[in-house]
Amino acid sequence: MSLLQIEGLGIDFGGLRAVHDVGFSLKPGEIVSVIGPNGAGKTTLFNMISGVYAPGRGRVVLEGEDVTRMPPHLLARRGLSRTFQNLQIFQSMSVLENAIAGHHLHERGSVFADLFSLPASRRRSKASEESARVLLERVGLGRAAEQEAGSLSYGALKRLEIARALALKPRVLLLDEPAAGCNAVETEEIDHLIAKVAAEGVSILLVEHDMKMVMRISNHIVVLDHGEKIAEGEPAAIARNPRVIEAYLGAQATEVQNADG
């Protein structure tokens, strides 16, 4: 059974058909990438799946349950978490506090225990802090834990956002351009991180412009153009698909290919 199923999802902005009739599914531990030229509707699709936009048509099904139009905080509690292309970080908190914030969902305790700082409350905070530190190590930010998040570089903030998303212990993780703004070494680190997280059974939906990375780690690729799905399949098949090449390089490419062939 698929963990996340997208059925006929679509949204219009005024008269513009931003995304139309897109459907695919994710199995546990699978890495699915959504690719397409700029403006193809990738981020809009993400926003609909994660509850930021309310889709006009179609359904989002998470673990057999219809979660279409559910607000982000409830989706987070159901195990769907995401990162943003343009970063949504608690800028004035420390790096560690950002990661701890992700853990709070799994903290349960009475307000009174917190107010009087009872042992139960302190144990919980300590456990959260420890697992937050482990996660920061994992994304290579262990040494920056005490710094103010706002002082980090763009690439480091990308990784912090991943750490915070992982702190929620998600079943499905949506990553919107996790490698954008990262150098080659950092990109490879993120690459490994994503593969490891997926190996633990988390389904990953990825939007990424780094084609080498996409081809390397994806199990399955969905191609969007002008808001519609134009192809879907294994990386190798997608790389050869003439419609995909046309969407990326324009009509001339097909002509060139035809002329060559």
Next chain:
Amino acid sequence: MPELLQFLLSGITVGAVYALVALGFTIIYNASDVVNFAQGEFVMLGGMITFFAHAAGLPLPLAALIAIIATAAIGVALNKLAIEPARGAPVVSLIIITIGASIFIRGATQLIFDKQLHRFPAFSGDQPILIGGATILPQSLWVIAGALAIFFCLWLFFTRTLIGRAVLATANNRIAAQLVGINTNYVMTLSFAMSAAIGALAGVLVTPITLTGYDVGLALALKGFAAAMLGGMGNPKGALVGGLLLGVLEAMTAGYISSQYKDAAAFVVILAVLFAMPQGLFGRKSTDRV
């Protein structure tokens, strides 16, 4: 010397009221970056509802409790009916909405209650207490204790509890807060309820000294706002210190120069402080990522 002490004591009393109003500002500001100019009306409602409930025959503590709960409900209604539907609007628009709400509440109070000034009895009598040649009303001690208690509770709330930190997280980045599973609508509703309740409590405490009427809220909101700015908007410690400082400044000016200049002197000092420290005394320096 007793003169100085007397001015100090009355300054601290007035300052404690400003601090309570400023603390109310702090909560909503922390959750949403909105300066809620209806905060003064919450203080007014606290006094007015208590008076009319008391006049209807209810014992004073019960009347006060009803006033606080009713005002909290009005705070929630303000958020649900006026702020939440305008979500996504710039902060300035939301602030203007709160100004509109404050005018509305003032008008409605005039119609539902009346335009008279009212007072209910002090909690522990009106016999002044003598301290080193100066006197202080027992009710003033109630006001000061109230401000300190609320400050302490808020400090615990924001630093110790999960929901308090959820409020801070929402203020810092609403989308990120939603991503980590925080119900930001609930956080907003809660902060309006708390702000309104604290405002109403201030009204209950201060009415035996200053009297209450439908239009007392405006001046209190202005002074409370000045106090919050002086201390650093969003910081409970700043609200407390800013409020007390403003009260003492006023009392000293009124005592040593002229009571006609007390507002002016206070605002001159505030302007001077903000000129040197735009973030207020305890405000965090803000930097924007570009």
